[in-house]
Amino acid sequence: MLTRNPDAYGKGDAEFRVDPILALFDIGAVIGTLRRQWPLIAGSVALFLLLGVGYLFTAAPKFTATTTVMIDARKNQLLQTQQVVGDLQIDASAIESQTEILKSESVALSVIKDLKLTSDPEFNGQGGKGLVRTVLGALLPSGPPPSDYQVERQAIGYFLRNLTIKRVGTSYAIDISYTSLNPARAAEIANAIADAYMVGELDAKYQATKRASRWLQDRMTELRTQASQADSAVQAFKAENNIVDTGRGLMSDQQLTDVNTQIVASRAATAEAKARLDRIDQIAASGVPDATVADALKNDVITRLRAQFLDLSAREADWSARYGSAHTATVNLRNQMREIQRSIADEVRRIAQTYRSDYEIARAREASLDKSLASLVGQATLTGQAQIKLRDLESTSQSYRNLYDNFLQRFMEATQQQTFPISEARVITAATEPLSKSAPKSALVLGGSLVLGLLMGCGAAIARERLDNVIRTSAQVQQYAGVECLGVTPDLPKTAVSAGEAKADTANRRLAPSLGLLRYVVDAPFARFTETLRSAKVAVDIKLFERPSRIVGVTSAVPNEGKTTISSNIAQLIAHTGQRAIILDGDLRNPSLTRALTPDATEGLIEVLTGKRKLEEVLWTDPVTGLHVLPVVAKGRISHTAELISSQAMADLLARLRTQYAYVIVDLPPVAPVVDVKAVSHLIDGFVLVIEWGRTRKEMIEEVVGSHEALHSRAVGAILNKANATMLRRIENYKGRYYRNYYHEDA
Structure with missing residues (x-):
């Protein structure tokens, strides 16, 4: 990760370093990510809402009936004797134990047998499947019919899945809720569960008392024999020892x-x-x-x-x-x-x-x-x-x-x-047939679909941002390039690229009256593209305010990032303000600026550096802004471009241009493929780095700027170029509103 140049635009700020892990916890960054990826989030929400609506239309409605049972220890004491099976001690654990009994298979099986639920299609797997499951069941081949045991186990499983037992707050009341496709059946089963529970409790007490009675009877026989033997031993001992009791003593x-x-x-x-x-x-x-x-x-x-x-x-x-x-x-x-x-x-x-x-x-x-x-x-x-x-x-x-x-x-x-057994439980509210369905709840399903869609969409958006390996935001420029982002320029419309049919005046070395994209700042002064370059020009002035004449190199990490368009428009913008400016095509291997502005030039920078021509003999002039252009005409492959562009002749030429122009703009080659930028960096006062939006990889920018100390230390800033206009309004959300409100054009 790179450290921000303290001499760059906004000098005096603390060094800037962004940890990508910490970026995950940056609320502002997360909000920005969500705004940029809102179509993905909206699509996710729409998809899940559609799934929720589909579920509501295809799912079979269910109804829930509830019976409330009170576990009451203050039962009627019809038999005023001590009980063999003690009363239930009512506390939290006892209530929980009763809820587990209500959820047990024994109660479920008792209700299933009493109501003959195994013959009910809802319980034997023949009904309640919903539209989707019904269609799938019709399409898929059916297996052999299940056995009685399998039907019973299936009914128990379905029964328990639709049974809900819940304690009412901290009271002794327990709600028995059952959900069924039939509202009348739901109420019937809920009441049957309560009855089966109470009958089971009474039967359990009866069986326990019966077992206790049997044990007591056996124990009584044994105790009777032991008591008789002990009494006989007392009488025999009295007779043997002449101990006679008269009733008042011995x-x-x-x-x-x-x-x-x-x-x-x-x-x-x-x-x-x-x-x-x-x-x-x-x-x-x-x-x-x-x-x-x-x-x-x-x-x-x-x-x-x-x-x-x-x-x-x-x-x-x-x-x-x-x-x-x-x-x-x-x-x-x-x-x-x-x-x-x-x-x-x-x-x-x-x-x-x-x-x-x-x-x-x-x-x-x-x-x-x-x-x-x-x-x-x-x-x-x-x-x-x-x-x-x-x-x-x-x-x-x-x-x-x-x-x-x-x-x-x-x-x-x-x-x-x-x-006469007595139960501690009694029904205080019997279940009645429900009037409205309990599931699926439309509001809950749609709300859950909305929340799930938002969560999935946000997760996908954040993952997409984190997995996206290209530069898209100003924060990423600062994070990976370590320099201030001077602005974001939109990808210009195709109508702005055409230069028209007017030709250049080759005899007088004057540029064509219409240059299209290369003079866009003049043709569209209120566009965002123009305002971004104005910001870059201000950054150059602040960075190089101590120099009366400023030599600015415009470069990029890789080819085709739009550096020539940016350098031409910066020079046109400066010249259009009335200041003397000249632009040099410093890309000796691929002179794209020369091909765009002076395609008919036959001589240029190389001839000046070699002394074959004077500067005045090869300069071209823009008739609209007065900008001077020094082209490069490569009449063959030049093998030592770095030596030529960093030569003493180049240094002398730039020194001369300082005396004649307020701004010298040099369109340099990309940094990654050639070493020309490193070679000429000692002659450049400040660099403007052009980064193509959505194409230039993060690690490329980090590697290029990190390995070029002069570029990093002298960088005025970077321009994020060719941004998608629609995406740009989302990415730069904090600026987009102001641009749309203040300027007439989005380009």
Whole structure:
């Protein structure tokens, strides 16, 4: 890729380099490409629209009916028991699972069998083909009839292709949509799918409950046997270890409690008997008991004897005081008192003997109870150890019993559910016969055809631009030549090429009055061709503004790009403005300028360089613009044109012309086939490169300019020549509108 010459037109700008990969992402370049290739895009759009219209006319209309099913976990609990098969836990994944069930082959096959769809032409491949498929089917040979299995599989495939299951937003509702050629059939199938789904769910629950009931029944038999064996083991262990339960606890525990109670009472009785015995012994030792002791003993004999003793004692005291202590009556009273005391003492001793007997009995009873307690404690210890194992046996027995009871309850529930299953799904909107077709949608088909046509057209346009290997745009000139594009000249109409019948004045070396294409800028001053050359002339003035006289070489990469026409018209344009200008035919091998302007010339540049003629003797003049022309007359093949055109004589001639003319235009040969341009480049102030639009290859321009340093560094710019007028208006879209509005001519 080339770098833009900073001294070219528009000097002072940054160096210019365009990457073709980055060009793909240049929005402006893409838009320009689309505008240039709009016929291709329009053709693509028209083709796809035509295909879309054809499809709409030939495709069989289809109708879609929709049934909406609600997956509701809040179903009626008609059986207030725990279910064997648990309710569906409603969440996003559960809803997705239900949609997959609705799309399953089992549901499809159920509907196909219920509605006998295998005999329907739409499902068995005999109908719904559309016009194109019907015609093709009639033309192509038919094979053997399909088997029942193949018909069924074909029906399932067609059924599922036309079935659409979709969750309604984030709700628990599911839309079941079916598309058919028959609107009534579409509604019938949509409703049948919902029915088949709910029946399938109920049947699945019934089968699951049935399997659970069978398993529960087998398990119950096993648990009943295990529970009986565990209970027998408990009873045998109790009998073996003398463990008797009275309903209020173990018998051994009750006996131990009773003995403990009796021991407490026995010890209290022993203590009481001992206390009475000790007290009676004290009374016996004290003699006549006082009133308190008598009351405590509660003995009638002692009480009576004590009363007699007190009466005699009172009488003895009275009589002793009255009669004296020695009185016989007093002595008798004292004798009676002693007799009563002996009687009291005898009674007390008898009571003490009774108390001692009671005390011994209480002690014997207490000892017996202690012995019984020790025996019961030992027995309780053994029973407690046996109860550890007994509790394990009872726990096992109870576990089996609980399991059996639980399984029995579940079995009863399963039996109830098996006879009355409940589904979580219910239809909230039944499908009705659709009134309008769902496919093909005219707007969608035509819109899709339009978009597809645009995409294909744009893709083809961009591909065509990228695969096009010739120069067509100003941007490509800058990209591959590395110089500023001075403008684009249209391919001139054939009427402008004719030079008419007027002849040149050979005697006075004057050009013909009508030169046609070679003086087009004068004949068509408002044409785009002329304006482009004006731009080139301005670029030369800006580029070479420091030189009072400017030598400009006009060349091209390859022959036949129109450099002679461009150089002649640039010179004519300058001369027509009143400035002194001369044009030299510098193509010594193929002097096309001489053949076009001065076909009758016999002498020219070669004779001047060799000194055979003076400059004034070979110059020709344009009578219209005053342009001077120095032709080249090759009287034979010149083998060393490069040496001649780069000779000192050529340098002297150009130096002389600088002093006489403001502009010296040199029509140089092409750069690629000969080296003449390289040879003379040191004598040229600036180059104008002519590139033929739509013909000159990109790599040729890149190679030619890149390998010619002087041409690249001194290039004023390039002119894109011979552009198609129609294409030019699309290519240069940003200029074309202004040219059409401002100038009278498009050429």
